[in-house]
Amino acid sequence: MKTQTTMEKAAAIFRKAARPPIFAAAFLVILFVADPAYIGPPWQLAFGIFALGVLPILGYPLQRFIPPFQDRGREGQRSLAMLFCFGGYLLGTLWGLATQAPMGLLMVYFCYLSCGIGMLIFNKLFRLKASGHACGIMGPVFAMCIHFHLWIPALVGCFLAVLVFASSVKTKEHTPGQLLGGSAIALVCISAVSAVFTAL
Numbered sequence: 001m002k003t004q005t006t007m008e009k010a011a012a013i014f015r016k017a018a019r020p021p022i023f024a025a026a027f028l029v030i031l032f033v034a035d036p037a038y039i040g041p042p043w044q045l046a047f048g049i050f051a052l053g054v055l056p057i058l059g060y061p062l063q064r065f066i067p068p069f070q071d072r073g074r075e076g077q078r079s080l081a082m083l084f085c086f087g088g089y090l091l092g093t094l095w096g097l098a099t100q101a102p103m104g105l106l107m108v109y110f111c112y113l114s115c116g117i118g119m120l121i122f123n124k125l126f127r128l129k130a131s132g133h134a135c136g137i138m139g140p141v142f143a144m145c146i147h148f149h150l151w152i153p154a155l156v157g158c159f160l161a162v163l164v165f166a167s168s169v170k171t172k173e174h175t176p177g178q179l180l181g182g183s184a185i186a187l188v189c190i191s192a193v194s195a196v197f198t199a200l
Contacts, residue, residue: 015167018160020085020136024112025053027140030153031104038104038148048105051092052112059084082123082132086116107147107197114189115139122185131174134182137161142187147194 028048031038039045059081063069069076089112095101096109115135122128141157144150168174174182 015164015171015173018137018164019057020133021053021057023137023140023157025049027143028052028108030150031108031148034148034150037102040102040105044099044101044105047095048092048108051088051095055088055091056081056085082119085132086120089113089116103197103200107193108143111139111143111190111193114193115186118185118189122181128181129178130181130185131168131178132182133168133174134165134179135186137164138183139186139190142190143194146190147197
């Protein structure tokens with residue numbers, strides 16, 4: 001059995017720590033700090049963090065308790081995580097509409113929902129293996145560049161994304177093509193949602 005090198009262990013730890021839900025929660029906090037009008041009152045921020053940051057990550061620890069997924073290993077974990085992510089994105093969007101959330105927060109919800117739909121279409125219907133990790137990390141970066149024009153946080157996000165991508169390749173969790181595919185889905189979805197919200 002091949003033992004992991006120190007570099008491989010570090011890459012695996014960093015990749016696990018830099019999960020997309022953590023980026024989503026940080027993205028919401030950055031928007032709130034930059035201009036509270038983007039998000040609204042603190043309770044909107046709290047629910048956004050729950051829907052986009054907490055709920056999506058619950059798929060990982062709950063896998064062992066859900067029969068259709070508990071014996072499917074890493075593949076089952078990924079499938080369940082994708083379902084929890086999409087559920088959180090849909091819940092956030094419905095919540096935002098029901099509570100008449102500010103346009104900035106609604107735009108974020110629709111960005112995540114559209115990215116979730118894009119990932120489901122490519123990975124489940126077309127059987128293509130675009131990286132959800134890349135999509136979830138590059139989504140906030142693209143949104144900060146294209147729609148919110150928060151350049152410094154976006155540059156920091158780009159730097160972290162490079163590290164995540166490198167660690168994903170190093171640990172063989174994804175190929176460069178899969179990472180580019182996930183990033184492309186994020187770019188198309190974010191650009192489309194931004195264009196719609198800008199026109200409103």
